[in-house]
Amino acid sequence: MNTGHQKYIPFQPIEKAGRRWPNRQISQAPIWCSVDLRDGNQALVNPMNLQEKLEMFQLLCGIGVKEIEVGFPSASETEYETLRALIDGGLIPDDVAIQVLVQAREHLIRKTFEAIEGAKNVIVHFYNSTSTLQRKVVFRTDMQGIVEIATNGARLIKQLGDAFAARTGARLRYEYSPESYMGTEPENAVWVCREVMKIMEASPANRIILNLPSTVENCMPNQFADLIEDFCDRLPNRESAIISLHPHNDRGTATATAELGLLAGAERLEGTLFGNGERTGNCDMVTVALNMYTQAIDPKLDFGDINRIRDFYERVTKLRVHERHPYAGDLVFTAFSGSHQDAINKGHAWMREHPGDYWEIPYLPLDPADVGRQYEPVVRINSQSGKGGAAFVMEHVFGYRLPKAMHPEFGAAVQRYCEQAGREITPDEILQIFRQEYVNYNGLYRLISYKLSEVIDTDGESAVHFEGRVQRNGDPVVAIEGDGNGPINAACNALNHLGLEGYRFVDYAEHAVGAGADATGVAYIQVESPVGRKLFGVGMSHNINTAAVRGVLCAVNRDLG
Ligand code: KIV
Numbered sequence: 205m206n207t208g209h210q211k212y213i214p215f216q217p218i219e220k221a222g223r224r225w226p227n228r229q230i231s232q233a234p235i236w237c238s239v240d241l242r243d244g245n246q247a248l249v250n251p252m253n254l255q256e257k258l259e260m261f262q263l264l265c266g267i268g269v270k271e272i273e274v275g276f277p278s279a280s281e282t283e284y285e286t287l288r289a290l291i292d293g294g295l296i297p298d299d300v301a302i303q304v305l306v307q308a309r310e311h312l313i314r315k316t317f318e319a320i321e322g323a324k325n326v327i328v329h330f331y332n333s334t335s336t337l338q339r340k341v342v343f344r345t346d347m348q349g350i351v352e353i354a355t356n357g358a359r360l361i362k363q364l365g366d367a368f369a370a371r372t373g374a375r376l377r378y379e380y381s382p383e384s385y386m387g388t389e390p391e392n393a394v395w396v397c398r399e400v401m402k403i404m405e406a407s408p409a410n411r412i413i414l415n416l417p418s419t420v421e422n423c424m425p426n427q428f429a430d431l432i433e434d435f436c437d438r439l440p441n442r443e444s445a446i447i448s449l450h451p452h453n454d455r456g457t458a459t460a461t462a463e464l465g466l467l468a469g470a471e472r473l474e475g476t477l478f479g480n481g482e483r484t485g486n487c488d489m490v491t492v493a494l495n496m497y498t499q500a501i502d503p504k505l506d507f508g509d510i511n512r513i514r515d516f517y518e519r520v521t522k523l524r525v526h527e528r529h530p531y532a533g534d535l536v537f538t539a540f541s542g543s544h545q546d547a548i549n550k551g552h553a554w555m556r557e558h559p560g561d562y563w564e565i566p567y568l569p570l571d572p573a574d575v576g577r578q579y580e581p582v583v584r585i586n587s588q589s590g591k592g593g594a595a596f597v598m599e600h601v602f603g604y605r606l607p608k609a610m611h612p613e614f615g616a617a618v619q620r621y622c623e624q625a626g627r628e629i630t631p632d633e634i635l636q637i638f639r640q641e642y643v644n645y646n647g648l649y650r651l652i653s654y655k656l657s658e659v660i661d662t663d664g665e666s667a668v669h670f671e672g673r674v675q676r677n678g679d680p681v682v683a684i685e686g687d688g689n690g691p692i693n694a695a696c697n698a699l700n701h702l703g704l705e706g707y708r709f710v711d712y713a714e715h716a717v718g719a720g721a722d723a724t725g726v727a728y729i730q731v732e733s734p735v736g737r738k739l740f741g742v743g744m745s746h747n748i749n750t751a752a753v754r755g756v757l758c759a760v761n762r763d764l765g
């Protein structure tokens with residue numbers, strides 16, 4: 205038996221009575237801070253180059269992010285250059301704050317202030333690790349020593365920061381992260397933050413950002429929410445701090461950690477696009493924001509063109525957004541299962557019949573159009589797809605509204621094709637099947653010409669007289685004629701002249717495809733064969749009568765074929 209699990213130390217949840225967060229709901233967007241250019245970039249096999257970083261910055265501004273961590277300028281020359289390029293190039297909008305990260309160490313702090321010279325709106329973010337584990341194995345010091353690292357850093361930052369703001373008139377704010385907060389004893393986390401707050405003279409008018417990172421996610425989201433609520437309750441002068449989260453995704457629950465953490469009192473969230481970041485990544489801002497959106501909350505971030513954002517992200521990070529990534533993956537607005545396709549179809553019909561304010565389509569929690577995705581790929585077709593899927597594609601991609609009774613027949617034709625192909629098929633292939641199976645069906649009989657006339661009998665009743673010329677294979681052309689109460693009936697009856705007695709017209713639907721001068725009529729004709737087999741024929745023509753007559757012959761040909 206594998207006993208490997210025994211070497212792990214389980215997370216110790218805090219004892220907590222009267223928790224309030226489970227009864228709350230998220231009602232507004234947090235303050236978003238992107239760490240794509242720092243935490244995200246530092247985790248890339250090939251970090252972004254200067255040009256890509258500038259483009260990423262502009263993309264984030266376009267999405268609406270107002271706080272952007274640009275880098276760790278004291279630790280890397282390229283990050284220093286990026287910062288200078290942004291500032292010197294005048295690329296930072298006035299309402300966007302750049303955030304710079306620095307360890308709570310003197311020489312790094314001084315270099316950071318050099319890097320931000322000329323910036324108007326800056327968050328200086330300093331951190332040191334506080335967890336029990338880091339204290340033991342990395343710093344080999346006690347909590348007192350850790351608090352001293354933080355407070356020494358805070359003192360210098362405050363001194364240099366005040367001077368910088370006074371000299372340049374810049375808006376300068378401070379952020380402190382007790383790094384690896386999630387592994388820090390709750391009282392120690394409060395202790396270090398409280399001491400830093402005092403030095404930074406945090407006040408309700410001048411709030412410090414206290415960022416509580418799940419540097420390595422180590423507990424369930426509810427346990428983390430307990431920590432956050434407890435922290436907020438214990439922190440003196442709580443109103444002088446903005447509580448920020450920085451979840452990593454080691455347990456795959458960064459989104460839930462963020463959401464429950466917001467319920468527990470946090471007001472700000474650091475994350476990245478599509479969750480890029482160290483190891484399993486940072487919290488994915490796209491998912492958290494669109495989760496809010498689908499709960500009718502304005503996330504204050506614009507993901508209206510998700511494909512463009514995704515393409516850019518994939519280009520600069522050389523990472524791939526998974527096909528099933530929430531809201532952004534290639535397959536997330538796709539249904540393969542027949543019952544899902546059918547329900548989506550019905551949902552679309554419902555919304556057409558009941559135009560209203562709400563999105564009510566089963567299996568689609570988000571209107572794909574809201575993220576700039578098309579309806580076309582909503583339903584994709586493989587051999588598992590149901591009868592409605594192919595009809596959906598025909599209607600939504602190509603504008604053919606196949607009558608409901610025709611769906612099983614066409615669906616079966618598509619399924620046969622898929623089984624042979626052994627793969628998913630494209631909308632173009634579906635159209636091809638439709639053409640081969642119906643419109644261009646190469647059958648026994650070919651219509652050469654026809655004429656319709658209206659006949660009024662002695663009782664004043666009108667009937668339609670059909671005269672046509674048809675050819676069977678290469679045989680001589682034969683003339684046929686018949687009467688009926690309409691063109692289709694008359695054409696059906698005329699087929700008697702070919703010795704095809706017994707075909708009965710069952711149903712008929714028509715509509716136009718295309719618009720204006722290019723519009724073409726399409727007629728779907730259902731007939732019953734002499735042995736009681738019901739099947740469809742389709743005819744197309746600018747003249748709707750011709751379309752119908754072709755449809756009749758198509759149905760007969762298919763039956764004979
Ligand atoms: O994950 C982390 O703890 C960090 C800090 C520097 C905020 O990235």
Ligand code: ZN
Pocket residue numbers: 243417419450452482486
């Ligand atoms: Zn991080």
